[in-house]
Amino acid sequence: MLKLIWFVQTVFFLVSMLLTGLFAMSLSGADFEDVMKTSESDHAIFMAGLFILIGCCIDVGKYLFWVKRRISRYFKMLSLVLMVFSWLASCAFFLSSEVRLIKETQQRSPEYMSLQQEIDGLQKNIAIEEQLLNKRLGSSYHRQWEQAQNSAARIERFQAEIAAKQSTLAQVGLSSSLNQLETTKLFTAISHTLNIDLDTARTVGYAVLALLLEVSTLGMISLAGAERETNSCLLSHPAEHEPLPDSDPAIDADCRQKLAQLTLDILNGKIRPVLRVIKSADYDLSLDQIRAVLSDLHSAGILDTDIRNSYKLSERVEHSL
Numbered sequence: 431m432l433k434l435i436w437f438v439q440t441v442f443f444l445v446s447m448l449l450t451g452l453f454a455m456s457l458s459g460a461d462f463e464d465v466m467k468t469s470e471s472d473h474a475i476f477m478a479g480l481f482i483l484i485g486c487c488i489d490v491g492k493y494l495f496w497v498k499r500r501i502s503r504y505f506k507m508l509s510l511v512l513m514v515f516s517w518l519a520s521c522a523f524f525l526s527s528e529v530r531l532i533k534e535t536q537q538r539s540p541e542y543m544s545l546q547q548e549i550d551g552l553q554k555n556i557a558i559e560e561q562l563l564n565k566r567l568g569s570s571y572h573r574q575w576e577q578a579q580n581s582a583a584r585i586e587r588f589q590a591e592i593a594a595k596q597s598t599l600a601q602v603g604l605s606s607s608l609n610q611l612e613t614t615k616l617f618t619a620i621s622h623t624l625n626i627d628l629d630t631a632r633t634v635g636y637a638v639l640a641l642l643l644e645v646s647t648l649g650m651i652s653l654a655g656a657e658r659e660t661n662s663c664l665l666s667h668p669a670e671h672e673p674l675p676d677s678d679p680a681i682d683a684d685c686r687q688k689l690a691q692l693t694l695d696i697l698n699g700k701i702r703p704v705l706r707v708i709k710s711a712d713y714d715l716s717l718d719q720i721r722a723v724l725s726d727l728h729s730a731g732i733l734d735t736d737i738r739n740s741y742k743l744s745e746r747v748e749h750s751l
Contacts, residue, residue, distance in 0.1 A: 446647055449520040449640075450485040482723075485519065488512055496648050499654070513644050520640035525633065526612060535610050537602030549595050552588045559585045688713055692723055696733075703733050703741040 449649050495509035503547050536542055563581040608614045614632075621631040695701045701711060715723075724741050727733045733741040 446489055446516060446520065446643055448641075450489045450516050470530070489516055492516060492649060493647070496651055509648075513648065517637075517640050517644045520643065521633070521637050524640065526637035528611070530631065531611060532604075532607055532614065535607035536603045539606050541606070542599070542603035545595055545599055545602050549592055552592050552595075556585050556588045556592075559588070560563050685715075685719075688715055689719065689723055692720070693727065696723075696727065699743065703727065703743065704736075705740065 489512075492509050492512035495512065499506035499509060507746065522730060537546075541751065559581045563578050563585065617632045617635055618628055618636065620626075621628045624631065692701075693713065696703050703724055705717070705720055706746045707726065708715075709717065713720075724733060728735070728741055732744060734744045736742040
Protein backbone atom coordinates (compact mmCIF):
# COMPACT_ATOMS: atom_id res chain seq x y z
CA MET A 431 0.00 0.00 0.00
CA LEU A 432 2.78 2.43 0.88
CA LYS A 433 4.48 1.79 -2.48
CA LEU A 434 1.23 2.51 -4.33
CA ILE A 435 0.71 5.73 -2.37
CA TRP A 436 4.29 6.76 -3.08
CA PHE A 437 3.86 6.08 -6.81
CA VAL A 438 0.62 8.09 -7.09
CA GLN A 439 2.15 10.87 -5.00
CA THR A 440 5.16 11.03 -7.33
CA VAL A 441 2.95 11.17 -10.43
CA PHE A 442 0.86 14.02 -8.98
CA PHE A 443 4.02 15.82 -7.91
CA LEU A 444 5.65 15.58 -11.36
CA VAL A 445 2.48 16.71 -13.17
CA SER A 446 2.01 19.70 -10.89
CA MET A 447 5.69 20.61 -11.13
CA LEU A 448 5.57 20.34 -14.94
CA LEU A 449 2.53 22.60 -15.20
CA THR A 450 4.05 25.22 -12.90
CA GLY A 451 7.34 25.08 -14.80
CA LEU A 452 5.68 25.45 -18.21
CA PHE A 453 3.62 28.39 -16.99
CA ALA A 454 6.74 30.02 -15.59
CA MET A 455 8.43 29.46 -18.94
CA SER A 456 5.53 31.19 -20.72
CA LEU A 457 6.15 34.24 -18.53
CA SER A 458 9.52 34.58 -20.25
CA GLY A 459 7.72 34.98 -23.58
CA ALA A 460 8.75 31.57 -24.92
CA ASP A 461 7.09 28.19 -25.34
CA PHE A 462 8.38 24.66 -25.65
CA GLU A 463 8.55 24.75 -29.46
CA ASP A 464 10.55 27.98 -29.43
CA VAL A 465 13.06 26.55 -26.98
CA MET A 466 13.59 23.44 -29.12
CA LYS A 467 14.36 25.50 -32.24
CA THR A 468 18.06 25.67 -33.02
CA SER A 469 17.66 29.22 -34.30
CA GLU A 470 16.82 30.53 -30.85
CA SER A 471 19.52 32.55 -29.16
CA ASP A 472 21.34 31.28 -26.09
CA HIS A 473 19.89 34.14 -24.07
CA ALA A 474 16.29 33.14 -24.87
CA ILE A 475 17.00 29.51 -24.01
CA PHE A 476 18.69 30.56 -20.75
CA MET A 477 15.73 32.73 -19.73
CA ALA A 478 13.26 29.96 -20.51
CA GLY A 479 15.31 27.42 -18.53
CA LEU A 480 15.64 29.85 -15.63
CA PHE A 481 11.90 30.38 -15.41
CA ILE A 482 11.28 26.61 -15.57
CA LEU A 483 13.74 26.14 -12.70
CA ILE A 484 11.97 28.82 -10.65
CA GLY A 485 8.61 27.14 -11.19
CA CYS A 486 9.96 23.72 -10.22
CA CYS A 487 11.59 25.14 -7.08
CA ILE A 488 8.27 26.69 -6.05
CA ASP A 489 6.54 23.32 -6.35
CA VAL A 490 9.30 21.44 -4.53
CA GLY A 491 9.23 24.02 -1.73
CA LYS A 492 5.46 23.65 -1.45
CA TYR A 493 5.72 19.91 -0.86
CA LEU A 494 8.70 20.11 1.52
CA PHE A 495 7.00 22.76 3.66
CA TRP A 496 3.84 20.62 3.75
CA VAL A 497 5.78 17.56 4.90
CA LYS A 498 7.28 19.60 7.78
CA ARG A 499 4.04 21.46 8.57
CA ARG A 500 3.86 19.96 12.08
CA ILE A 501 7.11 21.60 13.07
CA SER A 502 5.81 25.12 12.65
CA ARG A 503 2.58 26.81 11.66
CA TYR A 504 4.68 29.06 9.44
CA PHE A 505 5.64 26.09 7.25
CA LYS A 506 1.98 25.16 6.79
CA MET A 507 0.98 28.71 5.85
CA LEU A 508 3.89 29.03 3.44
CA SER A 509 2.99 25.73 1.81
CA LEU A 510 -0.62 26.85 1.34
CA VAL A 511 0.52 30.16 -0.18
CA LEU A 512 2.75 28.32 -2.65
CA MET A 513 -0.10 25.91 -3.38
CA VAL A 514 -2.35 28.84 -4.33
CA PHE A 515 0.33 30.14 -6.68
CA SER A 516 0.80 26.69 -8.20
CA TRP A 517 -2.97 26.35 -8.59
CA LEU A 518 -3.24 29.69 -10.39
CA ALA A 519 -0.26 28.79 -12.57
CA SER A 520 -1.87 25.49 -13.58
CA CYS A 521 -5.16 27.25 -14.41
CA ALA A 522 -3.37 29.88 -16.48
CA PHE A 523 -1.38 27.23 -18.35
CA PHE A 524 -4.52 25.20 -19.14
CA LEU A 525 -6.37 28.27 -20.42
CA SER A 526 -3.46 29.63 -22.47
CA SER A 527 -2.80 26.20 -23.98
CA GLU A 528 -6.38 25.80 -25.15
CA VAL A 529 -6.50 29.34 -26.52
CA ARG A 530 -3.29 28.66 -28.43
CA LEU A 531 -4.67 25.40 -29.84
CA ILE A 532 -7.87 27.16 -30.91
CA LYS A 533 -5.84 29.88 -32.61
CA GLU A 534 -3.66 27.36 -34.43
CA THR A 535 -6.71 25.38 -35.58
CA GLN A 536 -8.40 28.59 -36.72
CA GLN A 537 -5.36 29.65 -38.73
CA ARG A 538 -5.42 26.30 -40.56
CA SER A 539 -9.09 26.64 -41.51
CA PRO A 540 -9.88 27.30 -45.24
CA GLU A 541 -11.85 30.48 -44.46
CA TYR A 542 -8.99 31.99 -42.46
CA MET A 543 -6.35 31.04 -45.04
CA SER A 544 -8.46 32.46 -47.88
CA LEU A 545 -8.99 35.78 -46.09
CA GLN A 546 -5.30 35.91 -45.12
CA GLN A 547 -4.34 35.44 -48.77
CA GLU A 548 -6.60 38.34 -49.73
CA ILE A 549 -4.91 40.53 -47.13
CA ASP A 550 -1.48 39.45 -48.38
CA GLY A 551 -2.54 40.29 -51.95
CA LEU A 552 -3.68 43.76 -50.89
CA GLN A 553 -0.38 44.32 -49.08
CA LYS A 554 1.50 43.37 -52.25
CA ASN A 555 -0.64 45.82 -54.24
CA ILE A 556 0.19 48.53 -51.72
CA ALA A 557 3.90 47.77 -52.09
CA ILE A 558 3.60 48.04 -55.90
CA GLU A 559 1.62 51.28 -55.72
CA GLU A 560 4.12 52.77 -53.27
CA GLN A 561 6.96 52.02 -55.70
CA LEU A 562 5.00 53.68 -58.52
CA LEU A 563 4.17 56.62 -56.27
CA ASN A 564 7.79 57.24 -55.38
CA LYS A 565 8.79 56.91 -59.00
CA ARG A 566 6.09 59.31 -60.27
CA LEU A 567 6.71 61.86 -57.58
CA GLY A 568 10.35 61.95 -58.63
CA SER A 569 9.37 62.66 -62.26
CA SER A 570 9.54 66.13 -63.78
CA TYR A 571 6.35 65.60 -65.81
CA HIS A 572 3.10 67.06 -64.61
CA ARG A 573 1.15 64.09 -65.91
CA GLN A 574 3.16 61.75 -63.69
CA TRP A 575 2.19 63.86 -60.71
CA GLU A 576 -1.50 63.39 -61.54
CA GLN A 577 -0.98 59.62 -61.77
CA ALA A 578 0.81 59.76 -58.43
CA GLN A 579 -2.38 61.11 -56.91
CA ASN A 580 -4.25 58.12 -58.32
CA SER A 581 -1.66 55.78 -56.80
CA ALA A 582 -2.04 57.46 -53.40
CA ALA A 583 -5.83 57.05 -53.65
CA ARG A 584 -5.48 53.37 -54.50
CA ILE A 585 -3.07 52.89 -51.60
CA GLU A 586 -5.57 54.49 -49.25
CA ARG A 587 -8.36 52.28 -50.60
CA PHE A 588 -6.21 49.15 -50.22
CA GLN A 589 -5.37 50.09 -46.63
CA ALA A 590 -9.06 50.59 -45.83
CA GLU A 591 -9.85 47.16 -47.27
CA ILE A 592 -7.04 45.56 -45.24
CA ALA A 593 -8.33 47.23 -42.05
CA ALA A 594 -11.86 45.96 -42.75
CA LYS A 595 -10.67 42.40 -43.44
CA GLN A 596 -8.38 42.32 -40.41
CA SER A 597 -11.26 43.39 -38.17
CA THR A 598 -13.14 40.25 -39.21
CA LEU A 599 -10.07 38.01 -39.26
CA ALA A 600 -10.34 37.14 -35.56
CA GLN A 601 -13.78 35.55 -36.08
CA VAL A 602 -13.23 33.85 -39.44
CA GLY A 603 -13.05 30.06 -39.05
CA LEU A 604 -13.44 30.29 -35.26
CA SER A 605 -16.68 28.31 -35.05
CA SER A 606 -15.26 25.44 -37.11
CA SER A 607 -12.07 25.35 -35.01
CA LEU A 608 -14.11 25.21 -31.78
CA ASN A 609 -15.87 22.11 -33.06
CA GLN A 610 -12.57 20.33 -33.72
CA LEU A 611 -11.17 20.40 -30.16
CA GLU A 612 -12.60 17.78 -27.79
CA THR A 613 -12.05 19.89 -24.68
CA THR A 614 -13.83 22.84 -26.25
CA LYS A 615 -16.71 20.57 -27.25
CA LEU A 616 -16.98 19.46 -23.63
CA PHE A 617 -17.00 22.98 -22.23
CA THR A 618 -19.47 24.09 -24.92
CA ALA A 619 -21.85 21.32 -23.88
CA ILE A 620 -21.43 22.28 -20.21
CA SER A 621 -22.07 25.96 -20.99
CA HIS A 622 -25.26 25.08 -22.89
CA THR A 623 -26.45 22.75 -20.13
CA LEU A 624 -25.81 25.23 -17.31
CA ASN A 625 -26.75 28.25 -19.44
CA ILE A 626 -23.49 30.05 -18.77
CA ASP A 627 -20.84 31.64 -20.96
CA LEU A 628 -18.26 29.36 -22.64
CA ASP A 629 -15.31 31.25 -21.13
CA THR A 630 -16.86 30.93 -17.67
CA ALA A 631 -17.38 27.19 -18.09
CA ARG A 632 -13.81 26.75 -19.35
CA THR A 633 -12.30 28.81 -16.51
CA VAL A 634 -14.29 27.05 -13.78
CA GLY A 635 -13.56 23.62 -15.28
CA TYR A 636 -9.82 24.14 -15.40
CA ALA A 637 -9.85 25.75 -11.95
CA VAL A 638 -11.56 22.70 -10.45
CA LEU A 639 -9.17 20.36 -12.28
CA ALA A 640 -6.09 22.23 -11.06
CA LEU A 641 -7.48 22.42 -7.51
CA LEU A 642 -8.12 18.67 -7.44
CA LEU A 643 -4.54 18.11 -8.59
CA GLU A 644 -3.10 20.28 -5.82
CA VAL A 645 -5.34 18.91 -3.06
CA SER A 646 -4.79 15.31 -4.18
CA THR A 647 -1.03 15.76 -4.13
CA LEU A 648 -0.97 17.23 -0.63
CA GLY A 649 -3.45 14.55 0.47
CA MET A 650 -1.19 11.82 -0.89
CA ILE A 651 1.75 13.28 1.04
CA SER A 652 -0.31 13.27 4.25
CA LEU A 653 -1.54 9.74 3.55
CA ALA A 654 1.99 8.48 2.94
CA GLY A 655 3.13 10.02 6.24
CA ALA A 656 0.22 8.46 8.12
CA GLU A 657 0.91 5.06 6.52
CA ARG A 658 4.58 5.23 7.51
CA GLU A 659 3.65 6.13 11.09
CA THR A 660 1.18 3.24 11.24
CA ASN A 661 3.76 0.77 9.93
CA SER A 662 6.41 1.97 12.36
CA CYS A 663 3.94 1.73 15.24
CA LEU A 664 3.02 -1.83 14.26
CA LEU A 665 6.70 -2.78 14.10
CA SER A 666 7.49 -1.16 17.45
CA HIS A 667 4.46 -2.56 19.35
CA PRO A 668 3.22 -5.67 17.59
CA ALA A 669 1.51 -7.12 20.65
CA GLU A 670 -0.62 -4.02 21.15
CA HIS A 671 -2.20 -4.46 17.73
CA GLU A 672 -2.80 -8.22 17.97
CA PRO A 673 -6.49 -9.07 17.40
CA LEU A 674 -8.35 -9.72 20.65
CA PRO A 675 -8.97 -13.39 21.47
CA ASP A 676 -12.41 -14.88 21.23
CA SER A 677 -14.60 -13.87 24.09
CA ASP A 678 -15.86 -17.45 24.50
CA PRO A 679 -15.20 -18.49 28.16
CA ALA A 680 -14.24 -22.01 27.12
CA ILE A 681 -11.63 -20.72 24.71
CA ASP A 682 -10.32 -18.24 27.31
CA ALA A 683 -9.99 -21.01 29.89
CA ASP A 684 -8.17 -23.25 27.43
CA CYS A 685 -5.76 -20.44 26.50
CA ARG A 686 -5.06 -19.66 30.15
CA GLN A 687 -4.38 -23.33 30.80
CA LYS A 688 -1.86 -23.47 27.96
CA LEU A 689 -0.14 -20.32 29.19
CA ALA A 690 0.01 -21.71 32.72
CA GLN A 691 1.43 -24.99 31.44
CA LEU A 692 4.12 -23.16 29.47
CA THR A 693 5.02 -21.05 32.51
CA LEU A 694 5.21 -24.15 34.72
CA ASP A 695 7.40 -26.03 32.22
CA ILE A 696 9.80 -23.08 32.02
CA LEU A 697 10.02 -22.82 35.80
CA ASN A 698 10.65 -26.60 36.10
CA GLY A 699 13.31 -26.47 33.41
CA LYS A 700 11.40 -28.83 31.12
CA ILE A 701 11.73 -26.46 28.17
CA ARG A 702 14.25 -23.77 27.35
CA PRO A 703 12.87 -20.21 27.45
CA VAL A 704 13.71 -19.67 23.79
CA LEU A 705 11.05 -18.44 21.38
CA ARG A 706 12.05 -20.81 18.57
CA VAL A 707 12.14 -23.85 20.86
CA ILE A 708 8.76 -23.08 22.44
CA LYS A 709 7.16 -22.44 19.06
CA SER A 710 8.32 -25.81 17.77
CA ALA A 711 6.79 -27.51 20.84
CA ASP A 712 3.12 -28.48 21.00
CA TYR A 713 1.72 -25.60 23.09
CA ASP A 714 -0.62 -24.22 20.37
CA LEU A 715 0.16 -20.60 21.29
CA SER A 716 0.85 -17.63 19.04
CA LEU A 717 4.19 -15.87 18.91
CA ASP A 718 2.83 -12.82 20.70
CA GLN A 719 1.41 -14.98 23.51
CA ILE A 720 4.78 -16.73 23.93
CA ARG A 721 6.58 -13.37 23.91
CA ALA A 722 4.18 -12.10 26.57
CA VAL A 723 4.94 -15.09 28.87
CA LEU A 724 8.69 -14.66 28.44
CA SER A 725 8.45 -10.91 28.97
CA ASP A 726 6.45 -11.34 32.17
CA LEU A 727 8.90 -13.91 33.54
CA HIS A 728 11.80 -11.63 32.66
CA SER A 729 10.11 -8.69 34.40
CA ALA A 730 9.61 -10.87 37.47
CA GLY A 731 13.32 -11.68 37.55
CA ILE A 732 12.84 -15.36 36.78
CA LEU A 733 14.51 -15.09 33.36
CA ASP A 734 17.73 -13.36 32.40
CA THR A 735 18.63 -12.05 28.99
CA ASP A 736 20.71 -14.46 26.94
CA ILE A 737 22.55 -14.18 23.63
CA ARG A 738 20.68 -13.33 20.41
CA ASN A 739 17.83 -11.62 22.26
CA SER A 740 16.74 -14.89 23.93
CA TYR A 741 16.24 -15.76 27.61
CA LYS A 742 17.58 -18.22 30.19
CA LEU A 743 16.64 -19.14 33.72
CA SER A 744 18.23 -16.95 36.31
CA GLU A 745 20.90 -18.50 38.52
CA ARG A 746 18.84 -18.32 41.71
CA VAL A 747 15.95 -20.16 40.06
CA GLU A 748 18.31 -22.91 38.82
CA HIS A 749 19.79 -23.29 42.32
CA SER A 750 16.33 -23.57 43.81
CA LEU A 751 15.50 -26.32 41.33
